[in-house]
Amino acid sequence: DKLFGRRRPELRAARDREFLEELGGMWIKLGQVLAMRTDLFSWEFCRELAKLQDRAMKFSPQLSKEIIEQQLGAPVDQLFDDFEIEPFAAASLSQAHKARRKSKEDWIVIKVQRPFVKEYFQYDFKWLSLVFGILGSFRSLHHYQLNEMLHELELMMDEEMDYRHEASNLLQLKKKLAGRAIYIPAVYAKLSTDRVLLMEYIDGVFMSDLNRILKEDPERAEAWLAENNIAPHKVARHLFQSTLQQLFEDHLFHGDLHLGNIILLRDNNFALIDFGNVGRLDPKFASQYDQYFRAMAVGALDRAADLLLLMVDRLPPVDMVKLKRQLVRVLNRQTVRSKIRDLPYHQKSIASSSAELGQALSKFKIDVNWQFLRMSRTFETLDQNINVLYPQFDFVVEMELYIRAKAERSKCQQLRKPLEILGRMADLYETLEPSLTRKAFQIQEEISLAARLVALLSRAAALALGLAAVLSIWICLYQRH
Numbered sequence: 060d061k062l063f064g065r066r067r068p069e070l071r072a073a074r075d076r077e078f079l080e081e082l083g084g085m086w087i088k089l090g091q092v093l094a095m096r097t098d099l100f101s102w103e104f105c106r107e108l109a110k111l112q113d114r115a116m117k118f119s120p121q122l123s124k125e126i127i128e129q130q131l132g133a134p135v136d137q138l139f140d141d142f143e144i145e146p147f148a149a150a151s152l153s154q155a156h157k158a159r160r161k162s163k164e165d166w167i168v169i170k171v172q173r174p175f176v177k178e179y180f181q182y183d184f185k186w187l188s189l190v191f192g193i194l195g196s197f198r199s200l201h202h203y204q205l206n207e208m209l210h211e212l213e214l215m216m217d218e219e220m221d222y223r224h225e226a227s228n229l230l231q232l233k234k235k236l237a238g239r240a241i242y243i244p245a246v247y248a249k250l251s252t253d254r255v256l257l258m259e260y261i262d263g264v265f266m267s268d269l270n271r272i273l274k275e276d277p278e279r280a281e282a283w284l285a286e287n288n289i290a291p292h293k294v295a296r297h298l299f300q301s302t303l304q305q306l307f308e309d310h311l312f313h314g315d316l317h318l319g320n321i322i323l324l325r326d327n328n329f330a331l332i333d334f335g336n337v338g339r340l341d342p343k344f345a346s347q348y349d350q351y352f353r354a355m356a357v358g359a360l361d362r363a364a365d366l367l368l369l370m371v372d373r374l375p376p377v378d379m380v381k382l383k384r385q386l387v388r389v390l391n392r393q394t395v396r397s398k399i400r401d402l403p404y405h406q407k408s409i410a411s412s413s414a415e416l417g418q419a420l421s422k423f424k425i426d427v428n429w430q431f432l433r434m435s436r437t438f439e440t441l442d443q444n445i446n447v448l449y450p451q452f453d454f455v456v457e458m459e460l461y462i463r464a465k466a467e468r469s470k471c472q473q474l475r476k477p478l479e480i481l482g483r484m485a486d487l488y489e490t491l492e493p494s495l496t497r498k499a500f501q502i503q504e505e506i507s508l509a510a511r512l513v514a515l516l517s518r519a520a521a522l523a524l525g526l527a528a529v530l531s532i533w534i535c536l537y538q539r540h
Contacts, residue, residue, distance in 0.1 A: 167257055241329065241330070264283070270447045375423070408442045
């Protein structure tokens with residue numbers, strides 16, 4: 060790169076991305092894992108790798124048909140009224156066909172895994188493990204967490220190579236997102252296998268296609284948006300708010316929101332597809348991150364830095380005063396940037412904020428929490444869509460709106476808490492009561508009077524707890540209404 064004058068990091072990152080796209084398969088997933096490592100690599104590099112698109116040549120349609128018949132246990136003609144043998148999309152792990160089920164009007168997508176995908180992965184992964192093992196033997200590279208990166212890559216590939224995982228993820232997210240104006244395709248889990256996945260076909264326009272047309276023919280794109288009653292800024296806000304709700308309230312989120320996984324529909328609606336990469340957050344971590352966001356919203360930067368350090372897996376012996384001062388400096392810079400209206404969105408977004416914080420922690424050889432890295436990748440791919448839809452997006456205002464909306468939703472859930480507490484107390488009593496009773500009988504054999512008193516007091520305490528719970532519910536309802 061230096062020899063040929065390629066000094067711009069954006070150009071070097073673009074060449075790396077194109078190289079990984081050409082290799083396909085596991086190497087695209089490796090690129091996605093590397094894109095998470097904003098603590099190790101430059102933000103430009105990670106931002107470019109987050110754009111990785113998994114496109115590949117289609118494999119033999121006849122072979123695809125044979126795999127479907129073998130996996131589903133019947134000829135295609137017996138399963139479908141119409142089957143388009145020519146695939147309409149292909150990736151390095153699979154290709155997709157359209158079909159219409161027997162005696163049904165709706166069209167479905169049949170996702171078929173490429174032959175020998177698992178064998179290719181095992182072969183490539185063996186060599187990658189060897190290289191990472193050699194690098195990991197150097198003490199100076201321990202904080203790179205190479206073993207964790209390998210584990211993350213292996214986990215991603217295992218889930219994406221078994222379509223039963225994707226079917227399960229799809230069903231869970233469909234249930235979680237019900238009533239939120241986000242369309243999730245139906246999945247036919249009973250007809251699907253580990254190598255063939257059947258789901259509803261969605262007719263719409265991919266965000267990647269809209270992005271291309273906006274660059275090539277803006278007038279055509281604007282006409283299409285107007286014809287379908289789509290206001291890009293409303294879609295951007297809905298997408299942003301929905302992602303935050305998935306992260307901090309559901310703790311279950313679509314982990315790969317790149318332009319090829321979002322389909323625009325009429326009337327400001329959109330659909331999500333490709334659920335091979337679905338993330339899950341530990342409730343404790345989600346709560347800490349939520350508090351961090353709220354601290355940032357009110358300008359409590361010192362508290363925000365404390366919460367950020369609580370989310371770190373392991374703190375090495377470092378100068379905590381110096382470290383915290385550095386984090387507060389970074390947070391202060393982000394706060395200042397967020398108020399500059401003319402600054403491009405990607406320079407003041409959550410993803411850029413996470414990248415800068417990761418770099419600051421890396422200087423002190425601090426291992427970043429992998430949940431934090433997964434979230435950062437989700438925000439980075441989310442930024443791609445917001446940049447296309449509404450580059451003037453103000454994420455600070457949207458964060459404040461989300462916090463208020465979440466508070467309103469929490470009020471509705473507060474009425475359920477006393478009932479939950481009462482239920483937990485009842486469960487605790489049912490768990491402890493047999494043990495207490497047996498203990499009372501044992502004591503009764505030795506000191507009968509004292510044993511009866513203990514048993515009586517135990518029951519009295521349980522009754523008092525029950526009455527206190529009922530009283531708490533009454534007080535809560537009285538104050539509420």
